Amino acid sequence: MASKVGRVKSLSRRSFLKFVGGASLVGVTLNLTGCGKPITPDKAIGGNGWMPTQYNAPGNWPTSVRGRVPIDPENPAIVRDDQKCILCGQCIEVCEKIQSVFGNYELPIKKEFVCVNCGQCIQWCPSGAISERDDVNKVFKALADPNVTVVVQTAPATRIGLGEEFGMPVGTNVQGKQVAALRKLGFDVVFDTNFTADLTIMEEGTELVKRVTGELHHPIPQMTSCCPGWVKFVEYFYPELIPNLSSAKSPQQMEGALIKTYFAEKKEVDPKKIFSVAIMPCTAKKFECQRPEMNSASKELNDSKVSPDVDVVLTTRELARMIKRSGIDFASLPEEEYDKLMGTGTGAGVIFGTTGGVMEAAVRSAYYLITGQQPPAALWNLTPVRGMQGVKEAAVNIPGVGDVKVAVISGLANARKVMDQMKAGHAPWAFMEIMACPGGCEYGGGQPRASSPPSDEDRNRRAASLYNIDAKAKLRNSHDNPEIKQIYADFLTAPMSEKAEELLHTHYVSRADDFIPKKSEENKLY
Amino acid sequence: MAKGVLVDIPKCIGCESCSVACKLWNELEWDEQEKNKTAIDRAKEPNNGLWPEEWTSINRYDLEKDGESVARYVKAQCMHCEDPACVSSCFSKAFQKLPEGPVIYDQSLCVGCRYCMMACPFDVLRYEWKKAIPGVRKCQMCATRVANNQETACTSVCPTGAIIFGDRDQLLAEAKKRIKENGYVDRVFGEKEAGGTSWLYISDTPFEQMRFRTDVTTKPLPSYTEGYMKATPFVGVGWAAILAGLYVFNNKGKEPLD
Secondary structure, three states: OHHHHHOHHHOOHHHHHHHHHHHHHHHHHHHHOOOOOOOOHHHOOOOOOOOOHHHOOEEOOOOOOOOOOOOOOOOOOEEEOHHHOOOOOHHHHHHHHHOOOOOOEEOOOOOOOOOOOOOHHHHHOOOOOEEEOOOHHHHHHHHHOOOOEEEEEEOOOHHHOHHHHHOOOOOOOOHHHHHHHHHHHOOOEEEEHHHHHHHHHHHHHHHHHHHHHOOOOOOOOEEOOOOHHHHHHHHHHOHHHHHHEOOEOOHHHHHHHHHHHHHHHHHOOOHHHEEEEEEEOOOHHHHHOOOOOOOHHHHHHOOOOOOOOOOEEEEHHHHHHHHHHOOOOHHHOOOOOOOOOOOOOOHHHHHHHOOOHHHHHHHHHHHHHHHOOOOOHHHHOOHHHOOOOOEEEEEEEEOOOEEEEEEEEEOHHHHHHHHHHHHOOOOOOOEEEEEOOOOOHHHOOOOOOOOOOOOHHHHHHHHHHHHHHHHHOOOOOHHHOHHHHHHHHHHHOOOOOHHHHHHHEOOOOOOHHHOEEOOOOOOOOO | OOEEEEEEHHHOOOOOHHHHHHHHHHOOOOOHHHHOOOHHHHHHOOOOOOEOOEOOEEEEEEEEEOOEEEEEEEEEOOOOEOOOHHHHHOOOOOEEEOOOOOEEEOHHHOOOOOHHHHHOOOOOOEEOOOOOOOOEEOOOOOHHHHHOOEOOHHHHHOOOOOEEEEEHHHHHHHHHHHHHHHOOOOOOEOOOHHHOEOEEEEOOOOHHHHOOOOOOOOOOOOHHHHHHHOOHHHHHHHHHHHHHHHHHHHOOOOOOOO
16 A cells, blocks of 8 residues: 555545545544643633733732722713723722722622712723713703703812813913803803802801701701712711701702792793703712702792703813814903803802812801801911811801811711711711812812822812912902892892792702611621 | 632622723723623623623622512623533534633634534533634633633632632632521532532522523533443444455455556
């Protein structure tokens, strides 16, 4: 046979087939008996990609940062793009260490992911994987509809943030340009949330005075309720402290309720055809406007066709996106004024945008409400409540009452510590201001992202800009706002009147049943 | 030592870090349609959200437990059987079970017959129908990482320890301990299923409600055919010998054909 193989030319069809058949039979046999090269791991598909270094540790060794926070696909405020996520774990760092939400519940989860919608994870995410839920198209649609009156309000902190999106230095005040841009985008009426910040002070201040004098049987200290992240935090983790929360709505929701009642009545606009937009430095506000109880206008007017008080909340970043998409040259815009009726705010209103601001504004007006006299100049510069410390305390001497102790907290991990103290019986304060985000709204989850990670340097610059607006303001006390005087005279009668209660106050729900609270530190599972 | 992974279902918070880690490490492509699906959407699909470019996925099941409605997140991927049916069904040896645990696949040996897909009792294999030269895709249990004494990509990023990597024997003991401590369902899914798998699941809610194939045999699947299939080499060699003998016998004393 060997001679045959040598003479290839004379190979017949028959012997070729015989050769191939024999070879295949041998091959199959060898294969089945297990001969052949075993495959090695490097031959396997996949496995050539990239992982952050902290995950390339051998074995099951604990690494400092792991994974990411869970985000519900239905979350009204925050969305995530998996494709951009690099699993760096910064969201866990901020959610657990700074906001004390992640890791503060036992597993298994019951139904929903515990989330206060504060959006600090957005600010910390280095790859832009987490962002606000984009509602820009809803607003563009409303603007395009000629039958709809689109009313917009802008929060105190957006005016010192928006400029950064257009390359201006951190903390640039672009109040006038912002109004001009909103008008150019087609918003029919531009109001200032500073107005309802002042109104909040009147309502919340009156409530505080009533609590202190015993007229209202609610516990002291009274805690602010302007921050929706903080409110949800209390509802989750400290439902027993809900009575301490002021029943006053946040400025956004007050403005929303008044736009569809007071504004509609005064300007004779059909409330059903008003689309109310709020520009906020905050993602939690998107959740707040969707709360079922934030529907006062519809209830007050007894008309179920009136949409919620605030239809859409846009973050500062989304407004910047709208301006860019419409091709508006922001830097060259003129300075314009807010519309009258609900567009005048005082210096006290504008400092709502930073930690300590609500307290400072409240103290100025509480002095007036208690003594009937204008506050001394010292209260226009209440330094102990300014600055970026997590917990600040101050005592204010008000004639007739004596020293009133107040506390200012920003960052929910700080709030948690103080709340635990309060539960243990240590609560010497009469009034407490708590903001979910460190530094307050000026570094909220909806503010422009800085090119560097969140820092106190940026927070201080934005806060300084707000205090500068306050210092230069003609009116620095909420109770001096002429439009506030007008609304009480024409519409609401007095702070905490029946109508004010209906439109400007709310109630809270315990969310303690939505999750299993953490048992104790030693019991920590992860 | 054979490695394994323990999935403690009630400890999963549904962050889906694991599926992102899998994508990163295995350089799997992102599909716009798949990316926008939620864990609830995937749980309604027949294939557990596994696709050629999705080797692992999280599925959310809304269940009733003690009269309360609860949500459970379940990770799906290849179970890495101790005695895998895909390996035994593959005649071209493209699949192999490594002693460390992973069942790996080498596409250069694959002929594309898809017998493995028919053989898999857990339906985890996916064929690249859209590609010109398709292959079969499934979790490789990060074979190169495991060979390097590293844990799998997915377990390394889990923030709650819902999936932990370790020696299979130790994990099995840990699983039984947790079942007793936490009052889970008294079953380690993967201990005996299909003859045992490298991935082990424990849960406080019934497995059948979370689309686990609880009726799967406890016998290793290849053992069904092993009895007669192991005669194949002998039949093959014997048949070759008989034919060769007949050839020689028939051609005895004949002149070779031209």
